[in-house]
Amino acid sequence: MARDFRETLKTKDFVVTAEAAPTKGSSVERSLEHIELLKDKVDALNVTDNQSSVMRYPSVGICLLIKEHGGEAVLQVTCRDRNRLAIQADLLFAWSRGVRNVLCLTGDSIDVGDHKEAKPVFDLESVQLIHLVHTLNSGKDMTGNELTGGTDFCIGTSATPSADPIEPQLVKVQKKLEAGVDFIQTQAVYDLDELKRFVEFVRKHDQKVKVLLGIVPVIGAKMAQYMNENVPGIFVPQYIIDELAQAPKGTGINKGIEIAARLIRKAKEDKLCDGAHIMFIGKEERVPEILEAAGLL
Amino acid sequence: MPVKMGIFLCNCGGSLKNIDFPKVRENLEDLEDVAFVDISHNLCLEEGEKAITSRTLTENINRVVIAACSPEFCERNFARLLEKLRLNPNLLSLANIREQCSWAHEGDVTRKALELIMMAVDKARLLQPVERKEVAVNKEALVVGGGFCGMKSSLELSQLGIRPTLVEREPTLGGKLKELEGFYGSQREAMIKAVEKEENIEILTSAEVIGVEGKIGDFRVRIRRETKEILRTFGAIVFATGYKTEITAGDFPLKLGINIISQKRLAQMLQAPTLEASPETIGFIFDLSDENSRFPTLATLNNALAVKQRWGSEVYVFCKNVKVDSEGVEKLYREAREKGVMFLKFDENPKISADDGRVRIDAGDTLLGEEIALTCDLVVAEEKLLPAEGTEGLSSVLKIRTDSQGFYQEENVHLYPVSSERKGIFFVGNCRGDLDLGRVLADISSVVAIVHELLSPGKIMVEVERVKADPQKCVACLTCIRACPHRAIQLVQIDNEKVVAEISQLACDKCGICAAICPAKAIKFEGYSDDQILAQIEAIGVS
Amino acid sequence: MNGEIIAFCCEHSAYAAADAAGKQGLHYPEKLRVIRVPCAGRVDIIHMLKALEEGAAAVLVLGCEDGLCQHLTGNVRAKERVKYSGMLLTEVGIDGGRVGMFNLAANAPHKFIKIIKEMNERIKKQGR
């Protein structure tokens, strides 16, 4: 039986989470395979919410599967597709069915996804969502109505330490900290100095929050360039692109795994942060290799 | 008044044989509004002029259509003739049946000629008189920049009877002349004295132009002098704001230090009363990054000679080419050689290194075909000519663009190099680019001539409403104001309420860009209005 | 109109080039009709469309060389308008290539002739 993630955050030196993307369709076999493979190797599995604005099986559905199979789930909630009524209702449902952790996100823009003509909702955004979860945790809804049974979610959010310019980004991070979060899973970071500066900033405002380094392995120079141009919030530095370009043909993925493990190992050794969050979308089955190479198994 | 048209056909001394003139006349005679159709041999000669005069007066026509040679030749003359006949020159419509019809095709072109004339006739019906009036212009000129160009322009303008006001940012006149020694430096004092002595020139030092409103003949200029702001009006403005120089290291490591200096620093050293020890060996170096500029050759020759004269040092010049194709430079070059200045020409940029407190230059000499190593006490480095400090700020004050290198943009570099895109504002000398001395002197002469011609009569004739925005239709969208290349349009308030675009006939250069772009079709360009253009289109193929 | 080519010619360049062609006895198709304008920037979209509506086979806007427009941006604007007009034509199923903008100098009669002849070939191929 998996440990309660809030407990893990409090007690474990280096926490590890990984991302599990729901399938496109009603067959969840592949998700199940990933859950079985990873549930005991990581401290919690994040389930994305129509990630990159691409319509998929719902986040809460996979979270329930994880619970059923003895894992710990982090429910990702974005504000893109649901207004404040729907979000509150979904959170109550998730809590009632045993989901205990929620990651509060604004969500990618509709324009990057596969339903580009949909109406973007964005009734709320991440900072407001964090406040909302606290409200539910206090047994009330957003307008102050008493709930018959509230929630007690462990609350997380994300941040982009590589943003350029960084200052406006940090203003928002500060607001998230003031709203109150238990953990931050960062966007992909490839430059540990950036991570260091970010954690220093966070510590100035909040000593308790746990910061998990976001890891997105890049499996080739071309992919890295594509990601830089097309994936919001990702900035792969040139030296990594060069390193990937030099890898012999067909071994890019191994190189990407090696780089990812190197970053985690170094962050852990130098105590730069409190853990790592691995996002290896579509290659979930290779996450254990990263963990092993990073000395986390 | 109903349209009454007279048509004159010219067969160019009978030479346009592929046009059947009587047949053309036959086709035109019965047209509505046409009083008569005459065929002449030479409308451009006295006999032609007489024919037009008598027929116009006796028939009392109010539109004149002439089918003859290209308007490029005849338009001006016929317009003048109409004026003499008390007919507004805009009531003239021309058909080019010579260059663009008779001469352009083989075989009989009667039909085409007739059509071209029909186009002119249909346009003529719609022509409206354009009144002209005299507008007083302010006879004073503003010259900005008290360097060589500004001073020389002011002197020459004042000799022609124009009162220039010379504005200089620094506390004293002289500009870059202050940084030059030798031959050019020696001109400095004499020139400043001459300017100061000239009663006609008003000198404002420590002063800067901070705003230019209005238009040619009537510019309102705000000048800040120390802490005070002065408002003055001028008929024309000449900018001679010069340049600045910067050491360009190119891609080789030149660091400005004690031993490697700029031309400016050298001039300061030469001007200093005493020097502890004059350098024994001096190297000048240029052509490292820009091989086209004439400026480094001139500065080097001038200062090398000054060094020879003042310190008697050994002088070596390293460059790719000595550029002597500007005025007076050949002479300076010869003199420098005679005085013992050595010239070494390289293909590949020389290596420069420190050598026990001195500077070592390693260069391949293309003439001797040898590697040369020379250790100098002082190296004077290559400089690039750049727009003066403040050019950018001033260009936004003037609403005039700068070119890719940041110099003021000429209206047309080939046709009107000293004119700006705003009528009545001119640029001379190095504020418009890296020019050699000959070009600078030519700039001064031409700007002086243009300003003199413009201002000395004290008035200019302008068309009152050639291009006009209809205040009823204008929606004040600012489209024309943003599009006008001559900054001739502004918003004005009429009847104390509606704000509309108004086109200054003084500043307008009659291009018609505004008339084409106006989204409300509020701007009419008489002579090239939409209906006049469409009338020509519709006339095609009708005959 | 019956398949003529209409050329709006800037008086600073193309109009003089057309004159020069005549002077040098260089011949071009008789169906050309020149309309003189003070700048290519005067020519508007509606002028081009109306010319085609009236039955012109093609419309040319001929202005000064790049960077040498008497009015700085006139030829650039003309180019944009011609491009836009071409698009409007394509939209309604008409060959957008029947409007064209070219830059030439006053002393370029041969270029003038070439432009006219090429447009003439184009419309001939289309059977106009």
Added chain:
Amino acid sequence: MIVAERKPMEEILQMIAPYKKVLLAGCGTCVAICWTGGEKEVGILSSQLRLARGKEGDKTNTVEATVERQCEKEMVEELRDKVEGVEAVLSLACGAGIQTMAEVFEDKPVFPAVNTTFLGSPEGEGVWLENCGACGDCFLDRTGGICPMVRCAKGILNGPCGGTRKGGKCEIDPDKDCGWVLIYRRLEKQGRLDLMRKYYPPKNFRAVKRPGKMKAIKA
């Protein structure tokens, strides 16, 4: 001002296909200023329609008119004679103008020739930028006069999203500035960054009771 863009020709042709004689009605206000529906564009569209319809596009079959403000009944009324002489009206005004036209001439089919896109202002010659969402609950006092509801693609009230591109560009379009980076810079310049550090709760999306209606209280 209201910004609009012309509809694709195909759509326009389809709408008016059953009607031989059509009035093209322009508006001399916002859509004239944004180069979409003023007298000039009416002329161009009219000519284009005639070209599209070939021989059928007889000159007499397209009537052109532009009124000062097509959203005003009294001004639209001026077109009565012209409207009565045609089978349908093709309006180049914004949605408000088209609806006024349709209301005044209830028995005539009125079709939109443009898509009304946003409220905005000119950024330079020929470029317009959306900068107001007409939310009915103006927020500009807190953001240095830059609206995050519109200038941020997600309408975030509390700072930039994590997707900001390098150099402060928007996640969805590298040609557009990130609204929050603009706000940050403006407030920084004014020394008012404390405004950005404040938490702003979810917006009241019912500030305007839709459909909106405003009655002036004063007479």
